[in-house]
Amino acid sequence: MARFESKEKPVFADEVMVSFVIKRNKDGTKKDAAVRLSFIDSMKKASISEVVISPVTAEAFAEVLTKTSMKLTEALEGKLPKKKTEEAATYIG
DSSP states (O other): OOOOOOSSOOOOOOEEEEEEEEEEOTTSSOEEEEEEEEEEETTTTEEEEEEEEOHHHHHHHHHHHHHHHHHHHHHHTTOSOSSOSSOOOOOOO
8 A cells, every 4th residue: 555645744632523514405405514623732721733524524434443453452452463563554545
């Protein structure tokens, strides 16, 4: 898998807030939705970043986070081989 270069410097966030919005057009025939992720640094009491994604991307993100969390738990318990020190990022696009 190709690595994507980022021009942004990583920042620290220790909390996340999740919200969503559902909008209808004027005549009410169409609906659209978006999920907003707000990453918070609780020490500075400030929002570090906000990302708005589609519901489809939100579902894929939840799945990737679940799998990553399970792998991280296994790694912390010493159940994974110690070949890699960092897991590769997965593109969920």
